[in-house]
Amino acid sequence: MMFKWFFLAEDYVVQLILRSPSFQRGVRRIHRTVQDYKHGRDPSEPLREGEATRDPTNSSGFLSHFIDELRNQARGTTTNSTSNRPKK
Template identity: 40%
Template sequence: MAPWLHLVEAFLVQQLLRTPAFHRGVEKVAKTVHRVRHGTPAEEMGGTKIDQPSQSGYVQHFLDELKTQLGNETKSINGGSGQAGVNMDSRAMGHGGVKSKVEQQAAEVDAVNAEAAWRDAQQNAMQPKQQGFLSEYSNALRQQMKGDKKS
């Protein structure tokens, strides 16, 4: 094989490895293989996927929430220990509800994290964009040419 062909091949492989689309494709294949071997990960079962084998599904959950919001049924903090429950609807907090210490601490942590993220974004915006090799090389040539004209 010709030596120039090895250089072209190495260049093309390097360009392929730099593309985000290639990495997304590899990640998708790896995720599919993992799912086939081990099943759906637990973190993908959370969130809005509320159906569980022991419950009757979305409709039952929806009806329970309607009952809770109408005041017919209350959610208990202690998990149904027989005590009078507390409506844990997040919208009730805005209407004179009192936040627990955990909710207050979580809000403070969120505020600190948001402030840190804002500072990082401001610092990153002030930094000049990194130039590639060709841009730096052409800038150096321009500076040298300007230096020659002044002399």
């Protein structure tokens, strides 16, 4: 009897999640990314938010900084940022 209530509650929570707009947007975004990767971007599709002003030559995003830090650490030349450290 206890398990029956548990499964009913689980079904209710799953239904709530599947109906939520944020979950649907996330699924749509993942699907669009996979389709763009597999088949390429549709040229007749309008630009997405931020694409018109994005500068592809300036990749100063988090990922590029993170990769640079990993490369520096692999070489043994870590960057010492003394200006950001608090004074003792």
